[in-house]
Amino acid sequence: MVKLKSNDDKEFEVEEAAVIQSEMIKNMIEDGCATSVIPLPNIDSKTLIKVIEYLNKHINMGKAAETGEEDDLKEFDEQFVNMGWEELFDVIMAANYLNIHELMELCCQSAADRLKNKSVRAVREMLKITNDLTEEEEQEIINDAPWAFEGPEIDDTVN
């Protein structure tokens, strides 16, 4: 068992087999640095719970392929990324910090899929980005590639 401490001072116990999916913690364990609690100053407990949930589910990834539980895992992944933007970014940051490749891939791909067909206005609203381009600059970009702004698939809704 390995103990992880979030930045709001909550401790979590995780099985070693699960936690070594994180390259960073794996390295620490190999170096013999993980005897006591591992502090994670960049991750809050809410996000850490999410990450641990993922790690525990993916603990036997190799086995799942053999026993035909792949679909089950796929379903879990689909459910897992079904969260708000803020939360998704927190998980991505945590995955980046802990260096969990699969989780990073899953979340980034999910984010990309959500953004793919969105209109510019919807993207700004979803990610709370302030438009700092002037109207002329914006028009120039649109004139450069008008085809990118047209098409039936472009979705202006925010969700």
Place this chain on the structure above:
Amino acid sequence: MDSSWRRIKRPSNWYIMSWRCIFLNGVLFSTDPREFIFYFNFTEEKFGLIPCPEYCYSSRLNVMRTALAGNLVMRFKFHHGGRFDDSDWIHNEFNNDFTRLNCQTKWEGEGDKKFARLEAAEKIDKSKREHVLAKSSHIIRVPASLHDFKFAKSHLACSQARSTRLLFELETIMENHCFGDIIFEILSRLPAKSLMRFNCVCKTWNSLIRDDPNFVQSHIARSQAPPTATRLLFDLYYHDNKRDVAVKENKKRRIEGFPLELQEPRHYFNYEKMRTCSNHCNGLICLYNVEDTRVYLLNVTTGEIKALSFSVNDVKSPLYPPRLCLGFDLVMEKYKLLQLFVEYNNNKLVTKMRIRTLGRDSYWRNCCHMSSTVSPLRSNFLNGVLYWVHCPCSRIFYFDLTKEELQSFSLPEEYSHFAVLDSMQTALRGKLVMHCFNTEINFSNYIYDELVKPKKVEENNPPLIENFKEENSYRENFVKRSRERKILFCIT
């Protein structure tokens, strides 16, 4: 100059080097979750340790105050009777001790109004993802971008005199930097059309998509990997004088088995005069203009078109489009153009080849030639290698663009009569996909693996990995499509 990396012994009890470091007067300071402050002296090239003043719960560098004060300022978190207490402590180099700062009064007492402003600036809502730039008595809020971040870093490293120095709130920039990394990761998974649109989301995204060479590379790498949920697929038409392509109705269809949508061909060039004359490669294709007999390079996604600076039609009659093969050398990261032409040599037809690298200071080089009488027509580019199926001798020729060598391997024995290379499936799967026929015109589909490394092919034929059996509908579609020779699939 004349320098190399030297190894430095690191303290045994130091296991995490925090990325939040600060450089101050020749010493680099960093905190560690174990409540120590580590430093590295650049003159002596030695690590050291400063203990915290009394038992504190956690510590972090107060980067801005440190930079302003010119002395190390730490924010310690103490635990007093059930509640936490945050306070800033300034380090005194001479007695290696900390003094508690009562910042507000002290700084104002010095007549320095800067600090109060910075305090206020710190409170700026971080969700707006802006960072703070403070210059002597001004506070300028600028949108964060990676360029600013680099500038901030280099400026901080270069400036020595404190009065003229720009001060950056490193912490928020760092946060933005992290955020930028994640945006980078997400955007590099988007298809080209979305990227062209998201150019105008904000300045940061614009400069990332347009100017960052790392971004372009990562996007290319990602869109070449086989599972392709985000790639766009285009169909371009071979020239056909009788057919009026412009009136072709707008329709979209899904490619069997792949979550991809086929995009319409874009009429950014005149089909009457322009003819496609090469395979597609990373979303680029060569066009031949019948009127001015020049060759143009078309970016299928953006519709940009550019004339090549050299002539390619000096070998044969100008009426016929040159037979070109466009490829990308993965090692040199350059595009190369291969031209095929047929010549009589001792009353025998020989297909000759010449090659040139696209870009400046390049010229045509003659290279190997095929000794066969009939030259293959269509080429396909995949992972740095060009492929042709050569039916009369039941072989597949391939040309490695890095080594510039032509080699071949034979078709699978039981279906060696005739073969078609499925360009769309090849591009989608990232592997060579062949439809091979036997003499009874039964056919079988083959996916070749490990052709990415042509070395393995030299010894014997590549092993057959998968003899894939798809549903009937797929087969029907394939047969239909393989008869429809006018369509050329192009992926970006």
